Amino acid sequence: MQTVSEARLVTLEEYIIQSQNRFPGATGELSQLLRDIGLAAKIISREVNKAGITNILGVDGSKNVHGEEVKKLDVFSDHQLISALERSQITCMVISEENDGIVRLSSKGGKYIVYLDPLDGSSNIDVNVSVGSIFSIYMREARFDPTVKESDALQPGIRQVAAGYVLYGSSTTLAYTTGLGVSLFTLDPSIGEFILCNRNIKIPQKGTIYSINEGSYNSWDLGLKKYIKYCQETDPETGRPYSARYIGSMVADVHRTLIKGGIFIYPHSNRYPEGKLRLMYECNPLSMIIEQAGGMASNGERRIMEIEPVAIHQRTPIYMGSPINVRKVLDFLVEYAEEKTLA
Ligand code: AHM
Ligand code: MG
DSSP, X not given: OOOOOTXXXXXXXXXXXXXXHTSTTOOSHHHHHHHHHHHHHHHHHHHHHTXXXXXXXXXXXXXXXXXXXXEHHHHHHHHHHHHHHHHHTOEEEEEETTOSXXXXXXXXXXXXXXXXXXXXXXXXXXXXXXXXEEEEEEEOSOTTOSSOOGGGGOOOGGGOSEEEEEEESSSXXXXXXXXXXXXXXEXXXXXXXXXXXXXXXXXXXXXXXXXXXXXGGGGSOHHHHHHHHHXXXXXXXXXXXXXXXXXXXXXXXXXXXXXHOOXXXXXXXXXXXXXXXXXXXXXXXXXXXXXXXXXXXXXXXXXXXXXXXXXXXXXXXXXXXXXHHHHHHHHHHHHTGGGOSOO
């Protein structure tokens, strides 16, 4: 692991500029976009940290497009990110978990389309557990068509030009990729800067942690039930069963999986026949991060990032993490595919 010595701290801003300089033809627009997201993340981080002592904590009364209660911090985070993107005038459209339709920005010729989950895991806010922001960036194909349409945003995850997340945990961590590995930063609150802590993080090939909401066990496919039982048996390499860890904030569970290895699963079930998590602003960006770090992400049948989207808020089951673990669960799903019916 390549770490950066305290003697020469590299900030997110510096790192983005250094990375851009490696591409002679780069216009700097993507760099600007990443800097905008970094700035919004610092403001959200500050509000998340003081949520308990201000009136921003809790439900604001309205419901989001999925009928869930909107927390004030969700709304705040959504506004911060969208205003940051509006300011730089290079994004034509934003799609966010908090908004039913597309949000057209004033820069109609803007090159980029950005998907956001402004505050993922928001049911955890009230209990002081980690939450996160997720972003996924695409280029607009029909740039010279003045009408920005929802169909412009329906691109598979393999076309993402950049993706990342911010985890508001015991410290605030930002991870992003532009397709050349994953860089990780930690916010130093004393100077208000994200500091580079790893320029090319790699996920362990295999881990011994499984992460799934086991309360839904009875409604899983047989292959998944068998796989989880397999995880609970003694692993010959460690002499112990796998450990179960489930935070209930996808960003936090995936971040742990990135660092420690293992598997994160949100399958389909009776309650969520298509899975619960959203393809475009949860699964695709986190899959790009995990793949760029050497891991895998599948919906159980195919690579997440190859799914052709049909709707901006569509859901998908997801199995992601260390390659050895993901391949194993996929083997179980295939082996018991004949008995696929949800019990
Ligand atoms: P949210 O975007 O409304 O917060 O929902 C997504 C969250 C994910 O962060 C997390 O993985 C999942 O919901 C947890 O769901 P469950 O409580 O069903 O296990
Ligand atoms: Mg979410």
